[in-house]
Amino acid sequence: MTTDHETLANLLKEDRRFEPPADLAAAANVSGDAYEHAAKDPGAFWAEQAERLTWAEKWDTVLDDSNPPFFKWFTGGKLNASYNCVDRHVEAGRGDKVALHWVGEPEGDTRDITYAQLKDEVSQAANALTELGVETGDRVAIYMPMIPEAIVAMLACARIGAPHTVVFGGFSADALASRIDDCQAKVIITSDGGYRRGAPSALKPAVDEARTKTSVVEKVLVVRRTGQDLGENGWDDDVDVWWHDAVGSASTEHTPEAFDAEHPLYVMYTSGTTGKPKGILHTTGGYLVGTSYTHHAVFDLKPETDVYWCTADIGWVTGHSYIVYGPLANGATQVLYEGTPDSPERGRWWQIIEQYGVTIFYTAPTAIRSFMKQGREIPDQRDMSSLRLLGSVGEPINPEAYIWYRNTIGGDRTPVVDTWWQTETGMIMISPLPGVTAGKPGSAMTPIPGVSADVVDDDGNPVPNGSGGYLVVTAPWPSMLRTLWGDDDRYVDTYWSRFKKQGYYFAGDGAKKDSDGDIWVLGRVDDVMNVSGHRLSTTEIESALVSHPKVAEAAVVGATDPDTGQAVVAYVILRENAGDGGADIVKELSDHVRKEIGPIAKPRQIMIVPELPKTRSGKIMRRLLRDVAEKREVGDVTTLADSGIMDLISAGQATST
Ligand code: WT7
Numbered sequence: 001m002t003t004d005h006e007t008l009a010n011l012l013k014e015d016r017r018f019e020p021p022a023d024l025a026a027a028a029n030v031s032g033d034a035y036e037h038a039a040k041d042p043g044a045f046w047a048e049q050a051e052r053l054t055w056a057e058k059w060d061t062v063l064d065d066s067n068p069p070f071f072k073w074f075t076g077g078k079l080n081a082s083y084n085c086v087d088r089h090v091e092a093g094r095g096d097k098v099a100l101h102w103v104g105e106p107e108g109d110t111r112d113i114t115y116a117q118l119k120d121e122v123s124q125a126a127n128a129l130t131e132l133g134v135e136t137g138d139r140v141a142i143y144m145p146m147i148p149e150a151i152v153a154m155l156a157c158a159r160i161g162a163p164h165t166v167v168f169g170g171f172s173a174d175a176l177a178s179r180i181d182d183c184q185a186k187v188i189i190t191s192d193g194g195y196r197r198g199a200p201s202a203l204k205p206a207v208d209e210a211r212t213k214t215s216v217v218e219k220v221l222v223v224r225r226t227g228q229d230l231g232e233n234g235w236d237d238d239v240d241v242w243w244h245d246a247v248g249s250a251s252t253e254h255t256p257e258a259f260d261a262e263h264p265l266y267v268m269y270t271s272g273t274t275g276k277p278k279g280i281l282h283t284t285g286g287y288l289v290g291t292s293y294t295h296h297a298v299f300d301l302k303p304e305t306d307v308y309w310c311t312a313d314i315g316w317v318t319g320h321s322y323i324v325y326g327p328l329a330n331g332a333t334q335v336l337y338e339g340t341p342d343s344p345e346r347g348r349w350w351q352i353i354e355q356y357g358v359t360i361f362y363t364a365p366t367a368i369r370s371f372m373k374q375g376r377e378i379p380d381q382r383d384m385s386s387l388r389l390l391g392s393v394g395e396p397i398n399p400e401a402y403i404w405y406r407n408t409i410g411g412d413r414t415p416v417v418d419t420w421w422q423t424e425t426g427m428i429m430i431s432p433l434p435g436v437t438a439g440k441p442g443s444a445m446t447p448i449p450g451v452s453a454d455v456v457d458d459d460g461n462p463v464p465n466g467s468g469g470y471l472v473v474t475a476p477w478p479s480m481l482r483t484l485w486g487d488d489d490r491y492v493d494t495y496w497s498r499f500k501k502q503g504y505y506f507a508g509d510g511a512k513k514d515s516d517g518d519i520w521v522l523g524r525v526d527d528v529m530n531v532s533g534h535r536l537s538t539t540e541i542e543s544a545l546v547s548h549p550k551v552a553e554a555a556v557v558g559a560t561d562p563d564t565g566q567a568v569v570a571y572v573i574l575r576e577n578a579g580d581g582g583a584d585i586v587k588e589l590s591d592h593v594r595k596e597i598g599p600i601a602k603p604r605q606i607m608i609v610p611e612l613p614k615t616r617s618g619k620i621m622r623r624l625l626r627d628v629a630e631k632r633e634v635g636d637v638t639t640l641a642d643s644g645i646m647d648l649i650s651a652g653q654a655t656s657t
Helices: 006-013 022-027 031-039 042-050 081-094 115-131 147-157 173-181 204-212 285-298 319-329 347-354 363-375 399-409 488-496 538-546 584-598 622-629 645-656
Strands: 061-062 070-073 100-102 108-113 139-143 164-166 185-191 195-198 199-200 219-223 240-242 266-271 278-283 306-309 333-337 360-363 389-393 414-419 452-455 468-473 505-513 517-522 528-532 534-537 553-563 567-572 605-608
Touching: 006 468, 031 042, 042 061, 042 285, 070 285, 070 538, 081 147, 100 115, 100 147, 108 115, 108 199, 108 204, 115 147, 139 147, 139 173, 147 164, 147 266, 147 468, 164 173, 173 185, 173 204, 173 584, 185 204, 185 584, 199 204, 204 219, 266 319, 278 285, 285 319, 306 319, 306 347, 306 399, 333 347, 363 399, 389 399, 399 414, 399 605, 452 505, 468 517, 488 605, 505 528, 528 553, 534 538, 538 553, 538 567, 538 584, 553 622, 567 622, 584 605, 605 645, 622 645
Parallel strands: 100 333, 139 164, 139 185, 164 266, 185 219, 219 240, 306 333, 306 360, 360 389, 389 414, 528 567, 567 605
Antiparallel strands: 061 070, 100 108, 195 199, 266 278, 452 468, 468 505, 505 517, 528 534, 553 567
16 A cells, blocks of 8 residues: 555544535535435436436436446436537526536636536537538547637537547647557547647647558548648648638538437546556446536535536546536536646636636645645635535645635635546545535545445455455446456456455455544556546556667656655666666656656656565565565565565665766
8 A cells, every 4th residue: 555654643633524515515406315315226316317417218227236246327218418519408497508618728727607608509510520520439549738619529429329438638749649649539639739838739740640550530520620720730630620611611400319327338448557557437327426416515506596617627537427428418507727726827617716716616735735835825815705625535634734724715614525436436435525525634424325336445344444455346337337348357366356256346446444444545556647637547557668769678666755755766777788778768758658658647757777576476565665665674675586676776876867
């Protein structure tokens, strides 16, 4: 386990408690009875939640568990996700309600989009995609900045039953190509670029490069966002189509077809323990039930009065579940922001909260920690009294960050919901309920109503209160992943083989139950790192390093980092013919990782070493490398084939810093 025991002991001494504010509790969407009610008959509970949606045909069976772990939800039911997120609000007379307060990074570059306008644009885009040859079941890749068209593109895909795969705009051309290839996406939706830190940042060239690495792409639909020059060979008339031409000229009339509840909605790639990213498959009915219920319950959304803002990028699952599908299914009014938190000034987020009267705010601990460092003077310049609820996601929130968030941003008034979930779970699984739970800084608390999770030992037995173990989900839930795209075996193997006897879903996280039985998530127990709330695989970065001609071998570990939670630290053995690699070897390797995967995977530190610590069977002992990276005394080396190696590496570390 990556979290060290001292930190954990301190955490569990945390005894501050924050009761829900009385007015919030009195009017909360969900009360404490929900837990017991759901536990009595989870199937009936989820069927009740499914009534939140509009179904073209009602389901026959809530949960089909005849072939575990391939569970199906709401079988026989038919619905359209896009209709549920857009049309039905217009039909209910709420067409003039703002769906998106979009804020571009350049100041003053804003757009308010009502549900009626969103319906028209989504319909146009759906017609345009059909015109480009996209059929039900075809995959479409989306590689875009945070502009309204990104959401329109996702909903247009959903509308015609073409699963989307959104690739984070910060990923490299290689990462984009491998994802396109894996799910055989025949159309890419992108833009010329987006704004990052005050300057246009190109996206289209990466799409062009990705296209040279795969032969499946037939058309590229391009939004003009920055108007930047595409370069001499930056446009291919046979393939590239401007969004404003194709979508702009399409009809605003489009009749959504109802699809099976189990029709694939999207594939989202995420890092696993091997080098190859996993294509997490989510389907339509259960996913929409799960995201809409949790958004209603955990964020206490009151669609008529709340202004909700989730700062995630749509390139991650948080953007899918809690910007697009959950909030829009619930008819929310939300802020969508294109840029970075510090552009053009460090208080940009707080200015946006003040300007739009944001009431519910959802962000990540890594962002909170960076604001803490800048000091409270910056947020204090803004009136944020509109806020009534704060959320956190992506990694454990340390108690100090929790308290700062609650005090400085939340005016010591707002509950903080620390929400544990994963790309795989699709929806929030463990979290306080804002009108019910007395929050403890640092704890995600208990599974939400309708979800069963536990902390178990190696044999799959629940650990007693006060002990740690593995976090598992003990019963199927509606928005669970259905499989890994094209790889059922890896799906079974990764998530369901560890606790096969019990039939538990293995989340890959370590956790502890405190003396009250509340859950504290500690971090990954596998070779997956969590850097600024983003999942990175050690093997994936090792593969990237080894693909460099000067590198013979590489080992990567996630080391504790005060800003990013964990940081990437790499140990590299150079090839003999590379000599000492040259003066710029560290920068060269670092740039290489950036190019292969993307800026988020860039190591904090790269150490050139003569050997790596290995067991007699040849397995790299990352535990020891982590000790060095975290500047701890190196632990037990008795299983090393050559016990002198750690001295060499530690000595190198001492001289390299
Ligand atoms: C991993 C999932 C869910 C959207 C963002 C990340 C860690 C996530 C928490 C939390 C402690 C958390 C876990 C998990 N994680 N939320 N509230 N407390 N850890 O999605 O990329 O699929 O990563 O993020 O380690 O397994 P993801």
